[in-house]
Amino acid sequence: xxxxxxxxxxxxxFELTDISFEVPTGDYCMLMGRSGCGKTTLLESICGLRxxxxxxIFLMGQEVTHERAANRGIxxxxxxxxxxxxxxxxxxxxxxxxxxxxxxxxxxxxxxELSELLDIVDLLDRKPAGLSxxxxxxxxxxxALSAAPGILCLDEPLSSLDAEARQEICDLLRxxxxxxxxxxxxxxxxxxxxxxxxxxxxxxxxGAVRLL
Amino acid sequence: MMPLxxxxxxxxxxxxxxxxxxxFVIGLCLLGGVYVALILGMLLADAAYLHPSxxxxxxxxxxxxxxxxxxxxxxxxxxxxxxxxAVPIGYLLSRFKFRGKSLLDAVLDIPIVLPPLVIGLSLxxxxxxxxxxxxxxxxxxxxxxxxxxxxQFVVACAFAVRTMRSTFDQIDSRRExxxxxxxxxxxxxxxxxxxxxARRGMLTAGTLAWARSFGxxxxxxxxxxxxxxxxxxxxxxxxxxxxxxxxxxxxxxSMLMIAVAVVVLVVVRGWGAKEMLR
Numbered sequence: 001x002x003x004x005x006x007x008x009x010x011x012x013x014f015e016l017t018d019i020s021f022e023v024p025t026g027d028y029c030m031l032m033g034r035s036g037c038g039k040t041t042l043l044e045s046i047c048g049l050r051x052x053x054x055x056x057i058f059l060m061g062q063e064v065t066h067e068r069a070a071n072r073g074i075x076x077x078x079x080x081x082x083x084x085x086x087x088x089x090x091x092x093x094x095x096x097x098x099x100x101x102x103x104x105x106x107x108x109x110x111x112x113e114l115s116e117l118l119d120i121v122d123l124l125d126r127k128p129a130g131l132s133x134x135x136x137x138x139x140x141x142x143x144a145l146s147a148a149p150g151i152l153c154l155d156e157p158l159s160s161l162d163a164e165a166r167q168e169i170c171d172l173l174r175x176x177x178x179x180x181x182x183x184x185x186x187x188x189x190x191x192x193x194x195x196x197x198x199x200x201x202x203x204x205x206x207g208a209v210r211l212l
Numbered sequence: 213m214m215p216l217x218x219x220x221x222x223x224x225x226x227x228x229x230x231x232x233x234x235x236f237v238i239g240l241c242l243l244g245g246v247y248v249a250l251i252l253g254m255l256l257a258d259a260a261y262l263h264p265s266x267x268x269x270x271x272x273x274x275x276x277x278x279x280x281x282x283x284x285x286x287x288x289x290x291x292x293x294x295x296x297x298a299v300p301i302g303y304l305l306s307r308f309k310f311r312g313k314s315l316l317d318a319v320l321d322i323p324i325v326l327p328p329l330v331i332g333l334s335l336x337x338x339x340x341x342x343x344x345x346x347x348x349x350x351x352x353x354x355x356x357x358x359x360x361x362x363x364q365f366v367v368a369c370a371f372a373v374r375t376m377r378s379t380f381d382q383i384d385s386r387r388e389x390x391x392x393x394x395x396x397x398x399x400x401x402x403x404x405x406x407x408x409x410a411r412r413g414m415l416t417a418g419t420l421a422w423a424r425s426f427g428x429x430x431x432x433x434x435x436x437x438x439x440x441x442x443x444x445x446x447x448x449x450x451x452x453x454x455x456x457x458x459x460x461x462x463x464x465x466s467m468l469m470i471a472v473a474v475v476v477l478v479v480v481r482g483w484g485a486k487e488m489l490r
Contacts, residue, residue, distance in 0.1 A: 083387075
């Protein structure tokens with residue numbers, strides 16, 4: 001569950017005031033809105049990457065308003081993906097697990113499982129520089145999902161892809177939704193994606209979030 | 213209404229041709245070429261000034277051999293120390309906002325803008341204070357080998373800090389943010405994500421610091437003195453040879469310095485390029 005309760009957040013001169021909404025556990029929620037309306041700012045606040053000036057944020061029933069990003073249990077895929085250029089795909093998938101000092105055997109099993117799901121088995125020893133847009137997107141999703149987060153936050157994951165890759169990733173997101181039931185907040189511009197994926201549709205407009 | 217693609221003032225009789233790129237490229241080559249010619253001219257003039265026997269003489273001189281060894285060791289230590297300090301300061305300046313940041317930034321530029329002699333004098337005075345004397349009781353610094361490393365470090369580190377700051381500025385902090393959402397503390401995000409990405413910048417900062425240390429003279433002359441077989445580094449040798457009127461010896465040592473520096477920098481960069489490809 002994601003609950004944003006009367007949150008106010010500043011980003012330079014930009015301000016979002018008194019924002020409230022809730023995403024029930026297991027739902028795939030899509031947040032729409034025009035460019036520059038503050039969708040990414042809001043998503044970053046939920047992830048703990050941006051401090052809020054007022055209000056409270058709850059994740060999976062726990063208040064995390066003042067919790068560090070590392071302790072929020074969120075899998076985050078930013079718009080630019082921010083893959084780690086010095087690491088292989090395998091290291092990306094294992095990253096969150098090595099931090100948690102998971103046994104090597106378990107990490108290997110998880111990497112195999114995720115790479116199967118994401119169809120990136122052949123890419124495991126490659127670095128991000130050699131990957132296409134769609135492949136990079138899959139790796140970013142795998143990295144975010146590896147530690148089995150309770151919440152997945154996606155910032156326009158399909159916007160920079162060509163039509164074919166977009167369809168592939170859209171199908172993949174649907175599969176992830178069906179297989180993991182992870183509570184997801186997905187920012188988008190595209191109405192077509194919402195038809196395929198959304199359980200709940202929100203629009204950020206005029207400084208307020210409303211349910212569509 | 214006038215069609216959008218037909219408006220007055222556009223000469224359609226004569227097809228448009230962009231100006232030639234040749235003058236621009238020639239201008240770039242001329243301006244760059246003057247500087248390269250100046251450097252090569254200096255080196256050729258030095259080489260032409262010497263007789264092969266001058267080289268034999270300096271290679272046989274125990275003083276010059278000692279100075280070469282000391283220069284290589286002290287510059288390498290100063291470069292390592294500079295990196296040790298420049299990486300955290302560069303990261304701090306690049307990633308954090310805090311009160312007094314502009315002041316810290318300005319303080320870090322002092323060794324770059326101060327005349328080298330003033331740095332040497334300031335170090336000399338620093339080690340005459342109570343704290344300095346206390347340190348000297350444990351490790352002799354002034355007019356001893358450690359003073360050479362400190363003098364080289366003070367100047368070289370300022371250049372290494374600038375390089376590391378711009379290195380971290382160019383590394384997208386977004387990747388560290390994502391690492392934090394995956395469970396990293398700031399320290400883990402630094403060591404696992406930013407630090408490996410900064411390798412190329414560290415190599416540049418290290419070689420810059422090494423080269424700067426290798427050629428350092430002013431602060432060393434004041435703070436370490438110019439005692440043969442004791443605090444003599446290669447720039448000191450050039451000075452000492454000049455002071456006794458042995459211009460050929462001074463030029464030969466200068467050529468030796470250039471050769472050693474070129475070899476070290478080529479080897480380090482070659483090794484670095486290979487590392488980056490891994």
